[in-house]
Amino acid sequence: MDNILSSFFSASFLFIVIRVGVPLLYASMSAYVADISGIPNIAVEGIMIFGALFGVYISAISGSAWIGLLGVIVVGIVMGLVMAFFTMKMKASPIMIGIALNLFATDFSVWLLLIWTGTKGTTASLPSKVLPKWDIPVIKDIPFIGEVLSGHYFLTYVCIALAILIAILVYKTPFGLRMKACGLDEHAAESVGIKVNQVRLIAIIMSGILAALGGAYLSMGYMSIFSSNMTASRGWTGIAANAVGGGNFLIVVLTTFVFSIAQGVVNKLALTELPSDLVNIIPYVCVLLAMVMLSIQKMRKQKVK
Amino acid sequence: MKNKSKNFKWTNEGPFEFLRIMASIFTALLVTFIVLCVVTKSFALNIFVDLLTYPSRSMFYFGYVLVKMIPLCFAGLATLLYFRTGLFNLSTEGVFYFSGVVATWVAVNPNIMTGNEILDSFITIMVAGVAGALIALIPGFLKAKLNADEMVISLMLNSILFGIGYYIVLTYLAVPGISGTASADFIDTARLTKLIPKTQVHTGLIIMFVMVVLVYILLFKTKLGYAIRMTGLNKNFAKYSGMSAFGLFMVVHLLAGFIGGMGSGVELMGLYKKFNWSSLPGLGFTGALMANIGKNHPIGVLIAAFGISYLRAGAQLLANSNPFIDISMISIVEVILTLLISSQYFLRAWRSKQMLKEEQKNG
Known part of the structure; x- marks a missing residue:
């Protein structure tokens, strides 16, 4: 047990935290960009599933991981467009659309698996490609930091870059301001000449791409196959992190980091003799507690007012 | 009332709603057909016709449809109560699993079982229902007291309940x-008896119909049902009507949890010989779809559960002989129905045009 405890304070543990945290951060960012512009994207989980599946399939038939990645982005855009069409053009509840798309992705991916591979379990029989790992030239030689930061998957670095870009987009550009305006009050935004639907369309598409990339990370890096139900509620964890953040991107990222640590702990504890079914629920309990704490905090604020 | 038939127009509220649902079903089936054609790379009309007619070819197959609609209907009824109150709670999934574990504990325990067929089934199903109700109180309390986001909480709860439930099954219930x-x-007496010989149909079907009627009465004939419906339309209703919102939310969660738990008990005692679920049964989301497709009405849920069950049975029966068909392909129908039925603007342009024409003719 001492071994396990001490291993939590090592570079390799931080490396694991980043490794398991990246899909969560993709999910959080996906939920975040959609939410601040006023259309909650509940379908993150489902889009991740499709991203993961199509990444594997397209890379397998094209023979190139990069074409696979391109396909994933297209899948993300298409899913974003579907959400945008039904929520904005058809005036359907985004929540219902999200629930429907999630269930659809869960089941339909199983059917596609069956058609493409003949089995319902995994894509192990497809010759799919994975995206490369990167060693960062200078940083990899620095003792502790190199061990933590270098040698991750390509999509890990994309994720970090996208996080920085989103922070800049939301907080430093006029477009970010417009997104937030649409989220706060669409009529007010409209009255000052903001094209609400256009802003939201772009936000939803961004959200779709981010979620799909999170899925691709799972099946084209973290693992090299797609297996049914491989997202394991990561999309929902992202939605929870976004809810805790309450519109503040930094808090969203930090919350995601906390959830990643919980997931990292699970990965470590899985090697011990503790019952794995109980260990596996740790991240979910963390998310649940975070949601409860968030609500208590909100209640207090309202009472003060 | 007499004028009603005289003034019948497709653009009236009721007929238009009917038309919309029919158009949704037609679209969903058409897309399924097209997808089938694409996948099989041929004109797959015969497969499609098989899919639609197979379950009604023999009494046994049709019994399969009826049996499989029971859990869908229970999940739909439970979720319907949440949706009617304006709560997006998906905990029926976890409730189904955990109540199933509890029901199993009762049903394999000779100390509890009395040996009387009716009494034993009753005890098992009731215990499952109570377990479901108690579980549902967790998100219920968090929602009612703290106004916590019930959707994310219920989903996390599903995973947690599965983890704990599976652990209990592995450690205490599993037989090496x-x-x-x-x-x-x-134990035999805990299981539900067959209703129709030579099929799998069990007495759970009757329980299901009773529950549909009860939920209907609750929603439309009682004060509580009125409060539920009004709160769904306007969050502040409970507050202004003098009813405590806390109490209302707790009661709704209690009832929905109970229905979900019962559904689990009925499903297990009706169809299974032993508990062997090694993953979540997937009914929480399906329940949400049933509630949505059934327009949050108990009778609607009943019809939706039958329709989806019919198609799923068709797919399941064809799966053995056709490599392209699987029960999961029915998700196409489910998603399109849900998307179109929840789209307020679906066919609205057509309706406006028709009404305008009418107006011009008359004026």
Whole structure:
């Protein structure tokens, strides 16, 4: 047990935290960009599933991981467009659309698996490609930091870059301001000449791409196959992190980091003799507690007012 | 009332709603057909016709449809109560699993079972229902007291309940020596009896119909039902009507949890010999779809559960002989129905045009 405890304070543990945290951060960012512009994207989980599946399939038939990645982005855009069409053009509840798309992705991916591979379990029989790992030239030689930061998957670095870009987009550009305006009050935004639907369309598409990339990370890096139900509620964890953040991107990222640590702990504890079914629920309990704490905090604020 | 038939127009509220649902079903089936054609790379009309007619070819197959609609209907009824109150709670999934574990504990325990067929089934199903109700109180309390986001909480709860439930099954209920994880066989008297000979249809079907009627009465004939419906339309209703919102939310969660738990008990005692679920049964989301497709009406849920069950049965029966068909392909129908039925603007342009024409003719 001492071994396990001490291993939590090592570079390799931080490396694991980043490794398991990246899909969560993709999910959080996906939920975040959609939410601040006023259309909650509940379908993150489902889009991740499709991203993961199509990444594997397209890379397998094209023979190139990069074409696979391109396909994933297209899948993300298409899913974003579907959400945008039904929520904005058809005036359907985004929540219902999200629930429907999630269930659809869960089941339909199983059917596609069956058609493409003949089995319902995994894509192990497809010759799919994975995206490369990167060693960062200078940083990899620095003792502790190199061990933590270098040698991750390509999509890990994309994720970090996208996080920085989103922070800049939301907080430093006029477009970010417009997104937030649409989220706060669409009529007010409209009255000052903001094209609400256009802003939201772009936000939803961004959200779709981010979620799909999170899925691709799972099946084209973290693992090299797609297996049914491989997202394991990561999309929902992202939605929870976004809810805790309450519109503040930094808090969203930090919350995601906390959830990643919980997931990292699970990965470590899985090697011990503790019952794995109980260990596996740790991240979910963390998310649940975070949601409860968030609500208590909100209640207090309202009472003060 | 007499004028009603005289003034019948497709653009009237009722007929238009009917038309919309029919158009949704037609679209969903058409897309399924097209997808089938694409996948099989041929004109797959015969497969499609098989899919639609197979379940009604024999009494046994049709019984399969009826049996499989029971859990869908229970999940739909439970979720319907949440949706009617304006709560997006999806905990029926976890409730189904955990109540199933509890029901199993009762049904394999000779100390509890009395040996009387009716009494034993009743006890098992009731215990499952109570377990479901108690579980549902967790998100219920968090929602009612703290106004916590019930959707994310219910989803996390599903995963947690599965983890704990599976642990209980592995540690306390599993019987060593058989392949896979499964409990001991349920005691015979706990299981529901067959309703129609030579099919799998069990008495759970009657319980299901009773529940549909009860939920209907609750929603439309009682004060509580009125409060539920009004709160769904306007969050502040409970507050202004003098009813405590806290109490209302708790009661709704209690009832929905109870229905979900009952559904689990009925499903297990009706169809299974022992507990062998090694993953979440997937009914929480399906329940949400049933509620949505059924327009949050108990009778609607009943019809939706039958329709989806019919198609799923068709797919399941064809799956053995056709490599392209699987029960999961029915998700196409489910998603399109849900998307179109929840779209307020679906066919609205057509309706406006028709009404305008009418107006011009008359004026």
